[in-house]
Amino acid sequence: MKDLDTRIEKFLLRLDRLQEDLLTGKLEVNQALKQVTEDLSVAVEELRGSEEEIRSIARFPGENPNPIIRFSREGKVLYANTTSTIQLAGCIGGLGTTATEFWRRAIVKAFSSGSVYETELVCHEQTFKLLFTPILEQNYINVYGQNVTESKRIEAALRDSENRLNRAQEIAHLGSWELDLTNNRLTWSDEVYRIFGLAPQEFDATYEAFLEAVHPDDRRIVNEAYSGSIHQKLDSYEVEHRVMRKSTGEIRFVHEKCEHIRDESGRIIRSIGMVHDITERKVAEEKLFEAVNNLTRSNAELEQFAYVASHDLQEPLRMVSSYVTLLARRYKGKLDQDADEFIHYAVDGATRMQQMVQDLLELSRIQTKGKLFAQFSAQEALDQALSNLTLKIHETQTQITYGALPQVVGDESQFVHLFQNLIDNAIKYHHLEPPRILIGVSRKDGEWVFSIADNGLGLDSKHFTRIFGIFQQVHRSRKNAGTGIGLSICKRIVERHGGRIWVESELGRGATFYFTLPTN
Amino acid sequence: MLDPSKGNPINILIVEDNPGDVRLIIEALREFKVANRLHSVEDGEEATDYLYKRGRFTAVPRPDLILLDLNLPRKDGREVLAEIKADADLCNIPVVILTSSQAEQDILKSYNLHANCYITKPVDLDQFMAVIKSIEEFWLTVVKLP
Numbered sequence A: 001m002k003d004l005d006t007r008i009e010k011f012l013l014r015l016d017r018l019q020e021d022l023l024t025g026k027l028e029v030n031q032a033l034k035q036v037t038e039d040l041s042v043a044v045e046e047l048r049g050s051e052e053e054i055r056s057i058a059r060f061p062g063e064n065p066n067p068i069i070r071f072s073r074e075g076k077v078l079y080a081n082t083t084s085t086i087q088l089a090g091c092i093g094g095l096g097t098t099a100t101e102f103w104r105r106a107i108v109k110a111f112s113s114g115s116v117y118e119t120e121l122v123c124h125e126q127t128f129k130l131l132f133t134p135i136l137e138q139n140y141i142n143v144y145g146q147n148v149t150e151s152k153r154i155e156a157a158l159r160d161s162e163n164r165l166n167r168a169q170e171i172a173h174l175g176s177w178e179l180d181l182t183n184n185r186l187t188w189s190d191e192v193y194r195i196f197g198l199a200p201q202e203f204d205a206t207y208e209a210f211l212e213a214v215h216p217d218d219r220r221i222v223n224e225a226y227s228g229s230i231h232q233k234l235d236s237y238e239v240e241h242r243v244m245r246k247s248t249g250e251i252r253f254v255h256e257k258c259e260h261i262r263d264e265s266g267r268i269i270r271s272i273g274m275v276h277d278i279t280e281r282k283v284a285e286e287k288l289f290e291a292v293n294n295l296t297r298s299n300a301e302l303e304q305f306a307y308v309a310s311h312d313l314q315e316p317l318r319m320v321s322s323y324v325t326l327l328a329r330r331y332k333g334k335l336d337q338d339a340d341e342f343i344h345y346a347v348d349g350a351t352r353m354q355q356m357v358q359d360l361l362e363l364s365r366i367q368t369k370g371k372l373f374a375q376f377s378a379q380e381a382l383d384q385a386l387s388n389l390t391l392k393i394h395e396t397q398t399q400i401t402y403g404a405l406p407q408v409v410g411d412e413s414q415f416v417h418l419f420q421n422l423i424d425n426a427i428k429y430h431h432l433e434p435p436r437i438l439i440g441v442s443r444k445d446g447e448w449v450f451s452i453a454d455n456g457l458g459l460d461s462k463h464f465t466r467i468f469g470i471f472q473q474v475h476r477s478r479k480n481a482g483t484g485i486g487l488s489i490c491k492r493i494v495e496r497h498g499g500r501i502w503v504e505s506e507l508g509r510g511a512t513f514y515f516t517l518p519t520n
Numbered sequence B: 001m002l003d004p005s006k007g008n009p010i011n012i013l014i015v016e017d018n019p020g021d022v023r024l025i026i027e028a029l030r031e032f033k034v035a036n037r038l039h040s041v042e043d044g045e046e047a048t049d050y051l052y053k054r055g056r057f058t059a060v061p062r063p064d065l066i067l068l069d070l071n072l073p074r075k076d077g078r079e080v081l082a083e084i085k086a087d088a089d090l091c092n093i094p095v096v097i098l099t100s101s102q103a104e105q106d107i108l109k110s111y112n113l114h115a116n117c118y119i120t121k122p123v124d125l126d127q128f129m130a131v132i133k134s135i136e137e138f139w140l141t142v143v144k145l146p
Helices: A002-023 A029-063 A082-087 A101-113 A149-172 A190-195 A207-213 A216-231 A279-331 A337-368 A378-388 A390-396 A412-428 A486-496 B019-030 B044-051 B077-086 B104-112 B125-142
Strands: A068-072 A077-080 A117-123 A126-135 A140-147 A174-180 A185-188 A236-244 A251-262 A268-277 A374-377 A399-402 A407-410 A436-444 A447-454 A501-505 A511-518 B010-015 B036-041 B065-068 B095-099 B117-120
Touching (some): A149 A174, A190 A268, A337 A486, A486 A501, B010 B044, B019 B036, B044 B077, B117 B125
Parallel strands (some): B010 B036, B010 B065
Antiparallel strands (some): A068 A140, A447 A511
16 A cells, blocks of 8 residues: 555655646746656556555455454454354354353453464354454454364364373383483483372383382482493393482382484484383282292102101101011011901001101102103113013013103103002903003103003093092992002103103003103 | 021010000011011110120020110110110020101111111011011021021
8 A cells, every 4th residue: 555655655756746847947838748648657557566466465364264353442343254254154243243151251352461462263154263363553453363163173182092002101100211312301201200109290201210219229320221331232121220210219120221213324303111110020020939939849848748747757756566576576476366367457558657757758759859860762661661571471471561661851760650550550450351551752842741551450541640649448348458649640750751741541441551751 | 597498486576665566576477487586675785785695685696687666765776776786695586677757867776786677666566567578587587597
C-alpha cells in the first residue's frame, strides 16, 4: 500500500510542476494536457495493477488451508476464511454474530494480557491449536488455527510407547543409556536412575555421576571395560559390577552391556548400553551355591556316619557271631533240641547282620573310598566278575552270553562289583529253568548303555524304583536271603560314574537291568 | 633257642584290650599241636612293662611271639611296635599285628615299623581259627627263629 501512496504523491508532485510550467508559460496548454493525459493513463494502468495486487493479497487468508478468523474485541465474528467455515462449522457462529463463550473468554484473555494467547479446541473430533493474536490499535483480534489432530495422535502414541518402555524397564530392572559422542551428551532412562538409587531424571546424566554410583572397588574395572573397548576397537563390551546407592548405602549387582556405533570412517559416534540389575539373581545364585554346599557337606557327613556306624558295629557283632558260632561248635547235640534250635537262629541272625553291616560299609565307601577314574576294559571287568562267580554259575548251571564290551573310563574295581552284583541278582532270582543271562552294550546319545537280561522271576512295574532303595527287597525268602543293599550299591556306583540305572521287566518274564556310562 | 619238637612250651604274649578276642585266641590256640603258654596284657603300657619286666612282670618269661592289637588304651599299638623294633634286645621277637583295622595307612605304617606280619581279624569264627592256626604253623614250624 505504501508503494501506491508514494506513486500518488509523485503524481501529485508532477501535476504541481505542470501547473507551474503552465503559469510561467514554459508549457502550453495543449502540451500540458497531453502530458497529463499520458500520466493519467499510466497512473490508471498502475492503479489497475495495484488493485489486482490488493485483491490477490486480500484472497490470501481465504486461500490459507488453516483456519483464520477475525473477531471484534467484543467477540463478533468479523471474518472467517473458507477453511474455518468448513472445519470449524458450528463451532464459531456465523459472520456478524457473537461467538460462543469459548471464543469470548479466549479473546478477553488475549486482550487483557496484550499478547498472543494459545489454546486448543476440539471440534468434530479434530483438535485445533489456536493462536489468539490481538491487534490492540484496531480493537480486533486475529485467530490463526492449525489442525493438530494427527500430530497429537502421534505424540500420544509416542508418549504411550515411551511409558510402556519405561514400565517394562522398571519391571525388568533393565535401564538403558546412550552417549552421543558428537556432543558428549549422556542420557539415562528412568530405570538407570532407579537402579542407582536416584529419582528419575533427578539431574542430567554424566559419566562422573555414573562412576560415582559404581562401587568404589569396582570403578577401575568398569572404567577399564569402557576405555579398553575403545582402545582395542571392539564393537561392544560387557561388565559385571556392584552399585552402591548413595542415599541408603545399599549394594546392588548389575550387568552392563554396551555397543558402539561408528560412522563410515569407523569413528565411534554413539555408545548405547544397558544396565541390568541382577541382584536378585545373584542372591538366588549365592543361596543355591550355599544350599548345594550344605547338601554336599551333609551328604559327606551322612556317608561318614554310615561308614563309622557300620565300621564300629562290626566289632561287637564279631564278638556275637564268633561266640554263638563257638557255642554251636562245642555244644551242638550235647544240650537239648531247644538249645540247638536257639543257637541255630542266633548264628543265622548274626551271620545275616554281619553281611548287612558289611554291605552298608561298602555302600558308604563308594563315594569316599572310590579310586580315581582311569581307562579300563569293561570286558576285563566282566571277566573278573564272572570269575568271582564261577562256583555259583557252575552250581546253578547258569548260561551266560555276551558280546565284546568296550574300553571305558571309571573305577574298574567298582565296575567288577557292579557286574557281579547284577549277575548275582539274575542268578539268585531265577525261575524254574536254569538261569540264562544275556549281557549287551550299545551306544546312544553319547552314552554306553549296558544291559543284563535274565529269564528269571521278573518283577512288577510298581517295584521298578523301589528296588534301588536301601533295604528294599522284592522277593523275600530264606533261600534268596540278600541284604537289600546290592542294588543300592549298584545305583551308587553308576551315579558316581555319571550314569543312570533302571530295570524293565514283567512279572514272570525275566528282567533286564540297564545302566549307562558317559562315553567321554 | 626255640625248638618246639623238644616239647618246651612256647610263650606267646597277647596285647589285646578286648577280653572277647583274648578268649577267642585262647580257644583257637587250645587246638595247637605245639605246647604253648599264653600271657595277656590289656594295653600298651602293660605290654612294655611286661617286655622290660617292670612292676608285676618281674618274673615273666620272654615271649617267643607277640600278637599285638593296634588300637590300645594308654599306649597305642604302633608305639609299642616302634619301641620293640628299636630295642636291640627285643627286636628279634616276631610281632604279628592282629587288628580289625583295614585302613591302608595302618598296614603300611606297621610294615614300616618292621611288623613281621599284619593280619586283619576275620569276621567269621572259622576264618579266625584258621588265621590263628596259620600263625602257629608259619611262625612256630616254618620259620627258623634266631
